[in-house]
Amino acid sequence: MSKNILITGCSSGLGYALTTLYLNKGYKVYGISRTNPNIENKNFIFKKVDLNKTSKIKDSLQSYLTNINEFELIYLNAGMLGEIKTLEELSLDEMKEVFELNVFANKELLDILKNCRVKNVIAISSGAAINGSKGWASYSLSKAGLNMLINLYSKEMENTKLLAVAPGVIETPMTDYIRFDIDEEIFTSAKKLKTGHIQKPYEAACRLSNLLENSKKYESGSFIDVRNI
Template identity: 40%
Template sequence: MDKKNALITGNSSGLGLGLSEVLLAHGYKVFGCSRRGCDLAGDVVDLRCDLSRFDTIGEKLEQLLQGVGALQLVVLNAGILGEIKHISKTSLDELQQIMDINLWSNKIILDWLLQSGIRIDQILLLSSGAAVLGNKGWAGYALSKCALNMLGRLYAHEFQATHIASIAPGLIESSMMDYLCTQADSTEFPALQRLQQARKDGVVLSPVEGAERILETLPRLKEFESGSYIDLRQILAPDEYQALIEARNRP
C-alpha cells in the first residue's frame, strides 16, 4: 500500500507541529511549509515559506510538492491572531495584515492546488469558534475566519473530487493561547475569561491531543456537505458545543 501524503502549512509550532508529529506516527509522509521551518525527524519534506509574500507562494509549492501525484490530506493551518481590541480601534492596515495571512494566502494555495493536477482527497481549513461567536475584541481574527469559512464553501464548487471543510478544533495550547490568557485584557473583553478558566481547569488540549482529535474525526467530516464549517465539538462534545453557542450573545 502506498504511503499517504499530507501537506500542512504553519507546521513549525502549535497545532501545525502537533499535526506533523501525529501524521508521521500514523504513517503519513508530511510536506510542511512554515516561516521558521520544522526540524522533526522522519519522513518529512519541509520548506520555509513566508505566506505574506504572495508572489513566492507558487514557487515554494512547486519546490515542496515536486513529483507528488496525490495528497490524501491538506491542512491549511497557518494563521495569526492580531491584537484583541475594539474593532473601531483596529486600523485597516492591521486588518489587512490579518486577512493576508488568514485568508488571501489560502486563496493563493487553493488556486495553485486546483491547477496543479495533484489528486487531493480532503482539505481542511483551520477556522475557529470566533468565526461565528463574534465576541467583543476579536476584530480581525473573527472577520478573517468568518471569511475563510465562506472561502471553503466557494472552493467546494470547484474541487469536485475533493472534500473541503473549515474546522474549529477547540481550545489548543499555543503561543496564541498564552497571549489570550496572560496579556489580553479579560476585564475589557470578558469572553477571554472562559478561555482562562478552561486553561485553569486543564481542559485546553495539547497540540498533539488536538491533532489526534482532528485525525479521529477525518472520516466523520465527510458526512457533512463539502464546504461546511464544522466545530469538532459538534461531533465529539455536543454539550460543550451547545454551551458555547448559547454564549454567543454575551460580551
Template identity: 65%
Template sequence: MSKNVLITGCSSGLGLALTHYYLEAGYHVFGISRTQPSITHENFTFKACDLIQTQLIKNNLKEFIQNIQALDLVYLNAGMLGEIKSSFELTIEELQEVYNLNVYANKELLDILATIEVKTIIGLSSGASVNGSKGWASYSLSKAGLNMLLNLYSKEMPNSVLLAVAPGVVETPMTDYIRFDINDQEFPSAQRLKNGEIQTPEQAAQRLAKVAQQSDKFESGAFIDVRSL
C-alpha cells in the first residue's frame, strides 16, 4: 500500500518540487493550491483552493481531506512573502494579508487534519521567524506566528508530530525578488541572500524529506532549521 502525503502550494517552487519528489518515491500525493500544476500521474490527486480566502477553507477542503482518512505526511507549504519595506510604511491591511495565508490558513487546515489520522505535519517556516531583519516585518511576524501555531497544536494533537522547519534559502521568484529587486544598501538582508548559500527547489525538497524521515527524533512542536542539522 502506498503512503499518502498532502502538500499545499503544490503548483510551483518548493511545493512543486516536493510533489515530484514524493510521486517518484511512490507516494500518493494530494495537492492543494490555487492553480493546478501540469502533472498527469495516477497517484496525484488535486484540489483547487485559494488558501488566502481563509473563510472558505473548511467548506472547500474538509470533505476532500477527511476522505483521505490517513496521512503519513503533510507539508503546509503555501505562503507568501509580502513586500520588503520599512515597518513604518506597512499598513495593518498588508500585515493582515500575509498573516492570513501564512498563519490563519494553516490554523483552518490543522483543525481539519486533527479529525483524521496524521503521522507528521511539517509547516514551512523560515530563519526570518527567529532573526529579525529590516524590511521583513510581514514575513517574520507571520512565520513566528506559524512556529507558535504548530507548537500550540502539538499539545492538542498528541498522536501527530508537528514541526516548524526552515528549509534554508531556496531559488524561487520570492527569493529572486529579494536578491535582485531590493536595494541592498537600504535592506542589508538582500545582500546577505545574494552572497549566501542558495538551493534549487529540488535540493530543498530532498533536505526536507530527510527531516520528515526522522521526524520522530524531534520534539513535537519544535522549530528546526535544516542548516543546523
C-alpha cells in the first residue's frame, strides 16, 4: 500500500515540485491549494481549499483529513511573501494577511492533524525568520512565528517529528519579484538574491527529501536551514 503524503500549496513552485517528486517515488499524494495543478496521476488526490480563509479551514478539512487518518509526511508549504516595503509604509492589514497564511492557517491544520497518525511534518520556513532584512517585515515576522509554532506543537504532538526548514533560495514568482522588481539600492537583499545561487524548485524538493532521510539527528521542533548542513 502506498504511503500518504499531504502537501499544501501544491499548484506551483516548490509545492508542485514536491508533489511531482513524491508521485515519482510511488507515494499517494494529497494536495491542497486554491488552484488545481492539473496533475494526471492516479495517486494524486486534490482538494481545492483557499487556506487564506483561515476561519473556514476546519469546516473544509476536519473530516477530510481525519478520514484519511494516517500520513507518512506532511509538507506545510503554502505561504506568501507580502510586499517588500519599509515598516513605516506597511499597514497592519497587510501584515495580518501574510500572518493568516504563513502562521494561522498552519495552526488550524495542525489542530486537525493532532487527531491523525502523522510521522513527520516539515513546515517550509526561511532564513528570513532569523535574518532581518530591510523591507521583509511581514515575511520575516511570520516565518519566525511559524518556527515557534512548530516548536510548540512538538511538545504536544509527541509521536510526530516536526521540523521548520528553510529550503534556500528557489526560482519562483516570489523570488523573481524580489530580484527584478525591487530597487536594490533601497532594499539590498534584492542584490544578494541576484548574485547568489538560485535553485530550481525540483532541486530544492530533492534536498528536502534527502534531509528527511536523515531527520533522526534533529530534535523535533528544530529550525534547520539546508544551507548550513
